[in-house]
Amino acid sequence: EIVLTQSPGTLSLSPGERATLSCRASQSVSSFYLAWYQQKPGQAPRLLIYGASSRATGIPDRFSGSGSGTDFTLTISRLEPEDFAVYYCQQYGSSPPITFGQGTRLEIK
Protein backbone atom coordinates (compact mmCIF):
# COMPACT_ATOMS: atom_id res chain seq x y z
CA GLU A 1 0.00 0.00 0.00
CA ILE A 2 1.30 3.43 -0.94
CA VAL A 3 1.34 5.83 2.00
CA LEU A 4 1.22 9.56 1.33
CA THR A 5 2.83 11.79 3.94
CA GLN A 6 2.03 15.48 3.78
CA SER A 7 4.12 18.21 5.35
CA PRO A 8 3.94 20.42 7.18
CA GLY A 9 0.92 19.46 9.23
CA THR A 10 0.04 23.12 9.67
CA LEU A 11 1.35 26.07 7.70
CA SER A 12 0.85 29.61 9.03
CA LEU A 13 1.17 32.35 6.44
CA SER A 14 -0.23 35.76 5.62
CA PRO A 15 -2.30 36.78 2.59
CA GLY A 16 -0.05 37.64 -0.32
CA GLU A 17 2.64 35.16 0.72
CA ARG A 18 3.66 32.04 -1.17
CA ALA A 19 2.63 28.63 0.15
CA THR A 20 4.50 25.41 -0.56
CA LEU A 21 2.88 22.13 0.49
CA SER A 22 4.59 18.78 0.21
CA CYS A 23 3.29 15.27 -0.45
CA ARG A 24 5.74 12.39 -0.22
CA ALA A 25 4.86 8.86 -1.32
CA SER A 26 6.26 5.67 0.20
CA GLN A 27 6.70 4.26 -3.33
CA SER A 28 6.99 5.85 -6.72
CA VAL A 29 3.72 7.23 -8.08
CA SER A 30 3.04 7.97 -11.70
CA SER A 31 2.55 11.71 -12.11
CA PHE A 32 -0.65 10.96 -14.02
CA TYR A 33 -2.11 9.55 -10.82
CA LEU A 34 -1.44 12.32 -8.30
CA ALA A 35 -4.14 14.83 -7.36
CA TRP A 36 -4.63 17.65 -4.86
CA TYR A 37 -7.84 18.76 -3.15
CA GLN A 38 -8.88 21.77 -1.10
CA GLN A 39 -11.40 21.44 1.71
CA LYS A 40 -12.99 24.30 3.62
CA PRO A 41 -14.90 23.82 6.89
CA GLY A 42 -18.28 22.24 6.39
CA GLN A 43 -17.69 21.65 2.69
CA ALA A 44 -16.85 18.70 0.51
CA PRO A 45 -13.33 18.57 -0.92
CA ARG A 46 -12.74 20.31 -4.24
CA LEU A 47 -10.38 19.00 -6.90
CA LEU A 48 -7.57 21.48 -7.56
CA ILE A 49 -4.87 19.60 -9.44
CA TYR A 50 -4.79 16.28 -11.28
CA GLY A 51 -1.99 14.57 -13.12
CA ALA A 52 0.37 16.26 -10.64
CA SER A 53 0.31 19.56 -12.53
CA SER A 54 -2.96 20.07 -14.42
CA ARG A 55 -5.42 22.51 -12.92
CA ALA A 56 -9.01 21.37 -12.68
CA THR A 57 -11.76 23.41 -14.29
CA GLY A 58 -12.17 26.86 -12.75
CA ILE A 59 -9.07 26.70 -10.56
CA PRO A 60 -7.11 29.98 -10.49
CA ASP A 61 -3.62 29.97 -11.94
CA ARG A 62 -2.08 30.93 -8.59
CA PHE A 63 -2.42 27.19 -7.82
CA SER A 64 0.23 24.99 -9.37
CA GLY A 65 1.42 21.44 -8.90
CA SER A 66 4.73 19.82 -9.62
CA GLY A 67 6.82 16.79 -8.83
CA SER A 68 7.44 13.23 -9.84
CA GLY A 69 8.32 9.84 -8.41
CA THR A 70 7.86 10.13 -4.67
CA ASP A 71 7.90 13.91 -4.14
CA PHE A 72 5.11 16.22 -5.13
CA THR A 73 4.41 19.87 -4.36
CA LEU A 74 1.39 22.13 -4.38
CA THR A 75 2.27 25.81 -4.63
CA ILE A 76 -0.02 28.76 -4.11
CA SER A 77 1.82 31.75 -5.50
CA ARG A 78 0.04 34.59 -3.67
CA LEU A 79 -2.35 33.61 -0.95
CA GLU A 80 -5.85 35.02 -1.06
CA PRO A 81 -8.07 35.01 2.06
CA GLU A 82 -10.21 32.25 0.56
CA ASP A 83 -7.20 29.93 0.17
CA PHE A 84 -6.92 29.21 3.90
CA ALA A 85 -8.19 25.66 4.16
CA VAL A 86 -7.02 22.06 4.44
CA TYR A 87 -5.27 20.49 1.46
CA TYR A 88 -5.05 16.78 0.66
CA CYS A 89 -3.04 14.85 -1.87
CA GLN A 90 -4.37 11.60 -3.34
CA GLN A 91 -2.82 8.89 -5.45
CA TYR A 92 -4.31 6.24 -7.70
CA GLY A 93 -2.47 2.96 -7.84
CA SER A 94 -2.95 -0.75 -7.99
CA SER A 95 -3.75 -2.14 -4.58
CA PRO A 96 -5.40 -0.36 -3.00
CA PRO A 97 -6.20 1.94 -5.86
CA ILE A 98 -6.70 5.08 -3.83
CA THR A 99 -5.04 6.65 -0.82
CA PHE A 100 -5.15 10.15 0.63
CA GLY A 101 -2.54 12.01 2.60
CA GLN A 102 -3.33 13.14 6.12
CA GLY A 103 -3.72 16.76 5.05
CA THR A 104 -2.00 20.11 5.54
CA ARG A 105 -3.88 22.88 7.31
CA LEU A 106 -3.11 26.29 5.85
CA GLU A 107 -3.97 28.94 8.42
CA ILE A 108 -3.77 32.70 8.58
CA LYS A 109 -0.77 33.98 10.48
Place this chain on the structure above:
Amino acid sequence: QITLKESGPTLVKPTQTLTLTCTFSGFSLSTSGVGVGWIRQPPGKALEWLALIYWDDDKRYSPSLKSRLTITKDTSKNQVVLTMTNMDPVDTATYYCAHFEFSTSCSFDYWGQGTLVTVSS
Protein backbone atom coordinates in the same frame (compact mmCIF):
# COMPACT_ATOMS: atom_id res chain seq x y z
CA GLN B 1 -23.86 19.32 -14.98
CA ILE B 2 -22.75 16.52 -12.69
CA THR B 3 -24.32 16.30 -9.26
CA LEU B 4 -24.25 13.63 -6.57
CA LYS B 5 -26.18 13.33 -3.34
CA GLU B 6 -25.82 10.91 -0.47
CA SER B 7 -28.78 9.59 1.49
CA GLY B 8 -29.22 7.21 4.38
CA PRO B 9 -29.65 7.09 8.13
CA THR B 10 -28.05 9.75 10.29
CA LEU B 11 -27.94 7.49 13.34
CA VAL B 12 -27.16 3.79 13.54
CA LYS B 13 -26.61 1.54 16.52
CA PRO B 14 -23.42 -0.42 17.12
CA THR B 15 -23.37 -3.79 15.28
CA GLN B 16 -26.00 -2.62 12.80
CA THR B 17 -25.48 -2.46 9.04
CA LEU B 18 -25.26 0.93 7.37
CA THR B 19 -26.73 1.37 3.90
CA LEU B 20 -25.96 4.57 2.02
CA THR B 21 -27.25 5.52 -1.41
CA CYS B 22 -25.57 7.90 -3.82
CA THR B 23 -27.97 9.31 -6.40
CA PHE B 24 -26.32 11.11 -9.25
CA SER B 25 -27.10 12.95 -12.45
CA GLY B 26 -25.19 14.38 -15.38
CA PHE B 27 -23.33 11.20 -16.26
CA SER B 28 -23.88 7.51 -16.83
CA LEU B 29 -22.08 4.82 -14.89
CA SER B 30 -22.11 2.70 -18.01
CA THR B 31 -19.77 5.13 -19.78
CA SER B 32 -16.24 3.85 -20.17
CA GLY B 33 -13.74 5.51 -17.85
CA VAL B 34 -16.22 6.51 -15.18
CA GLY B 35 -16.53 5.39 -11.58
CA VAL B 36 -18.17 6.35 -8.32
CA GLY B 37 -16.35 6.16 -5.03
CA TRP B 38 -17.12 6.50 -1.35
CA ILE B 39 -14.90 8.45 1.00
CA ARG B 40 -15.46 9.18 4.67
CA GLN B 41 -14.14 11.73 7.13
CA PRO B 42 -14.43 11.38 10.90
CA PRO B 43 -15.00 14.71 12.65
CA GLY B 44 -11.81 16.76 12.58
CA LYS B 45 -9.85 14.05 10.81
CA ALA B 46 -8.55 13.25 7.35
CA LEU B 47 -10.26 11.79 4.32
CA GLU B 48 -10.37 7.99 4.08
CA TRP B 49 -11.18 6.21 0.84
CA LEU B 50 -13.60 3.30 1.26
CA ALA B 51 -14.68 1.82 -2.07
CA LEU B 52 -14.83 2.42 -5.80
CA ILE B 53 -17.03 0.91 -8.50
CA TYR B 54 -16.08 1.22 -12.15
CA TRP B 55 -18.24 1.50 -15.25
CA ASP B 56 -17.61 -2.17 -16.03
CA ASP B 57 -18.79 -3.23 -12.54
CA ASP B 58 -15.26 -3.86 -11.32
CA LYS B 59 -15.08 -3.07 -7.60
CA ARG B 60 -12.25 -2.10 -5.28
CA TYR B 61 -12.23 -1.77 -1.50
CA SER B 62 -10.03 -0.34 1.19
CA PRO B 63 -8.01 -3.31 2.50
CA SER B 64 -8.66 -2.40 6.12
CA LEU B 65 -12.44 -2.39 5.65
CA LYS B 66 -12.88 -4.85 2.81
CA SER B 67 -14.58 -7.52 4.90
CA ARG B 68 -17.30 -5.06 5.95
CA LEU B 69 -18.01 -3.24 2.69
CA THR B 70 -20.12 -3.93 -0.37
CA ILE B 71 -20.57 -1.50 -3.24
CA THR B 72 -23.14 -1.96 -5.99
CA LYS B 73 -24.58 0.09 -8.79
CA ASP B 74 -27.97 0.41 -10.44
CA THR B 75 -27.28 2.06 -13.77
CA SER B 76 -30.96 2.43 -14.64
CA LYS B 77 -31.60 4.39 -11.44
CA ASN B 78 -28.30 6.32 -11.51
CA GLN B 79 -27.50 5.08 -8.02
CA VAL B 80 -24.60 3.53 -6.18
CA VAL B 81 -25.17 1.81 -2.86
CA LEU B 82 -22.60 1.21 -0.13
CA THR B 83 -23.24 -1.17 2.74
CA MET B 84 -21.03 -1.37 5.79
CA THR B 85 -21.64 -4.10 8.32
CA ASN B 86 -20.99 -4.26 12.05
CA MET B 87 -20.94 -0.51 12.63
CA ASP B 88 -18.94 0.83 15.56
CA PRO B 89 -18.72 4.28 17.15
CA VAL B 90 -15.35 4.79 15.43
CA ASP B 91 -17.25 4.68 12.12
CA THR B 92 -18.92 7.98 12.99
CA ALA B 93 -18.06 10.22 10.07
CA THR B 94 -19.28 12.27 7.16
CA TYR B 95 -19.65 9.93 4.20
CA TYR B 96 -19.14 11.32 0.71
CA CYS B 97 -19.76 9.85 -2.70
CA ALA B 98 -17.84 11.25 -5.63
CA HIS B 99 -17.51 10.91 -9.39
CA PHE B 100 -14.22 9.33 -10.42
CA GLU B 101 -12.77 10.06 -13.82
CA PHE B 102 -10.45 7.24 -14.71
CA SER B 103 -9.67 8.02 -18.33
CA THR B 104 -8.41 11.58 -17.90
CA SER B 105 -7.60 12.51 -14.32
CA CYS B 106 -7.79 9.47 -12.00
CA SER B 107 -9.31 11.74 -9.39
CA PHE B 108 -12.61 12.65 -7.79
CA ASP B 109 -13.75 15.66 -9.76
CA TYR B 110 -17.29 15.98 -8.44
CA TRP B 111 -18.42 15.35 -4.87
CA GLY B 112 -21.69 15.08 -3.04
CA GLN B 113 -22.34 17.31 -0.05
CA GLY B 114 -21.77 14.45 2.35
CA THR B 115 -23.94 12.88 5.00
CA LEU B 116 -23.02 12.66 8.67
CA VAL B 117 -23.54 9.23 10.15
CA THR B 118 -23.36 8.85 13.92
CA VAL B 119 -22.92 5.44 15.50
CA SER B 120 -24.30 5.36 19.01
CA SER B 121 -26.55 3.25 21.15
